[in-house]
Amino acid sequence: MNAKAAHILVVDDEPDIRRLVHEILEDEGYEVSTAENAGQARQLKNEKKPDLILLDIWMPDTDGITLLKEWIAEGGFASPVVMMSGHGSVESAVEATRLGAYDYLEKPLSLAKLLLIVERALESRQLQTELPVPKAYQTLDFEPVGKSATVARIKEQLKRLAQHDTRVLFVGDAGVGKELYARYLHNHSVRRDWPFVDVAVGSLSPENSVIEFFGKEENGKVIPGLLEQAHGGTLFLSEIAGMDKESQLRLLSALESRSFLRSGGVKSVSVDVRIVTSTRVSLEEEVKAGRFRRDLYYLLNEITMEIPPLREHSEDVPALLGFYVDHFMNQEKLPFRKFSMAAQNYLRNYSWPGNVRELKNLVQRLMILGVGDDMELDEVKGALGAVVEQTSGSSLVPEFYNLPLKEAREHFEKAYLEYHFEKSGGSVAKLASIIGMERTHLYRKLHALNIKL
Template identity: 60%
Template sequence: MSAPHILVVDDEPDIRNLVREILEDEEYQVAVAEDGASARQALRERRPDLVLLDIWMPDIDGISLLKEWAEDDGLVCPVIMMSGHGTVETAVEATRLGAYDFLEKPLSLAKLLLTVERGLEADQLKRENVGLRRHAPPVQEPTGKSPVMQRLREQVKRIAQHDTWVLITGESGSGRETLARYLHSQSVRKDRPFVDLGVTSIARGNAAYELFGSEEGGSVHYGWLEQAAGGTLFLDEVADMDLEVQTQLLGALDTGTFMRVGGSDPVKIDVRIIAATQRNLEEEVKQGRFREDLFYHLNVVPLHVPPLREHPEDVPDLLNFYVDWFVAHDKLPYRRFNVGAQNFLRNHSWHGNVRELKNLVQRLLILGAGDEITQDEVETAMGAAEIHSSEGMEAVMAFELPLRQAREKFEKAYLEYHLRESGGNISRMAKQVGMERTHLYRKLRGLEIELKERR
């Protein structure tokens, strides 16, 4: 795993080299550039975690360069401006363009290191806030005292100490992403990004741009592989990846480098891959829908998340966990499941696994009243949900269709429903379905759902 990568842009060799030596002593990785042209090239070669940018340079001033970066794709990382001849107006303009801070020369080394540290911390906090807005689950230890869950946790802790790639299998709703986040939190990469990429959320024909990034007209768009640099990239539902993109990903894994779309220079990979699927990848390989060599690359260490019906003794712990979760995070009233309700739920088939249990707890806390949740209340809530679910599925699904077409039909009905519920408000809808707005727009376009008509 790499340390944070910092780019120092300054036309004075003495200052440039001094700052580099100081930062390298603090165990940062450092690249240097002497002017705007070399700074642009450095950004093409590798996405930095922070930039120290001088204002006065021979070919272009730092403010103009900052403006250029901000206009392209937004600032990709914190930028700290440096100047020996700065004015209040310059500092204000830099701040308006998104600069994190402004340092005056001669540099105070203590202030330099403190500002760099705070800039990196602020960027990490920003990433975490984005994750919360996308309803990303908290980093939690997989819940349950059953032997099967104890073995799974021990297995994850051992695997986390080795920088191998991992393939997580399990049914829908079983907690594959929770396990991936927990594995990342136990690894040496825990202080670096965890980037989750739902392969099914990428519009067709756009996967290469999303994964590898692009270069066009001198500007660089960093893909998910670079955004996860030094950390972990979680590829959910990897079986849905197009064969062409599978081939490109395999080439990147084989060589340790990849090319951005439209780019001319190879970019090095420093990332751990955790892939997940609910499908049988070996069967997908036999059917020619998944590359065999990529399967063996991803399947270095397999982890299987058992369905909830195989460890029903964990149901009471899961009920308590999600009650506490919704009380703390959604401010719902506290209610407890009585013994009869718990015993009833232990014998439920849980076709939707942990996700079904979580949704049931939320429904009962929102709609119910009183301190205690009884078996009768649970049966009523589950019966109503099953009737609604079966009617809805019959309405939108044609079971004679091939799986891919059936999935698209369901996705379209699902998104149209949430679009109606949100009144056409994409920000609200994105929160409801747990997707980034950019991905949601692409998905809606890919399914030919017209926003203007719905609004």
């Protein structure tokens, strides 16, 4: 679920708790309503139809568990409920989850746990709402940009591969566009009207990855995993080398049998899904080092597609620059700017260590932070890290200075994180160290800003 579209109702009789949770969730991009008692909660639930409810167990008029029972008895109530209590009562937690609450939070609230549970609860609501109803998935127009012989050759090969269910392993440096080519493969296949599920394997924590992939059954509820979400379509596992050992073993079994067991389940689940993977490291070396299963490697690597770095088809750079200028004008409503001929010539001869991702992020930074219609050579060199003498006393300010604080901060944070992500070579661990942020919080921030891993 898109965080900006999700509405959360916070029900708690303590004003400080309501204010704190309201500020935290609103800062993350959610819409938030608050209620101090059961009466207000009933009214706001009916008026706002929230996507998620955070419900205090102990309240002066009607306690949270009684209110939860009341809502369940009404029927047709799809919003997940997360219970909150400062009393740490295990019995209350068990009772709430037995009745159907999604999870339980103990006060004083942990910020990291609160945001993680909110995100997971909203995801589970979306899956339970959408998954049981078969529907056609819109095929988005993902067309690799460029007219070079390199791009034309890859597109032609992928069109041929799309007619078969062969498992494809995309290999190439960070940022070359492996996900884009995987989508292109999917969109030219017979599975195009079914989902394309994109998973950054390295972003899944080892303790939760099995549930993420295979889902779970708990208290009579089913939470589908990634394999079920991709049923009928394509599951793209980017940077597959980061998969933990237990998930490797279970994925191997699922591929061989075309079925699996959910965590906590007893009945085999069958799926029809095409697995496509990518890696920027040598899987052969990972196999030799004992970090990746040899049998899984052979299953996934039926066909290898090598995506070359941008420096090997630099004639596509001008077309890519124009494409991303149009993209950020249309998608993020950034003001139009164009690259001067000198800047374009310089960028054609630049080595592009971060490949297409670096080019995309460069265009975005220049459109957000720059001023004037033209992106000149000195400005481009400065954005790439070259030492450029700055004009002193200029009254010009970046465009995002004219935005409200919250939007301006989002623009800055995205540009800042993408810049350091490139410098860290696409490593989240290095990025976390560079910017001084705990990795769990960083994953959530990258996801919220739609920064691809």
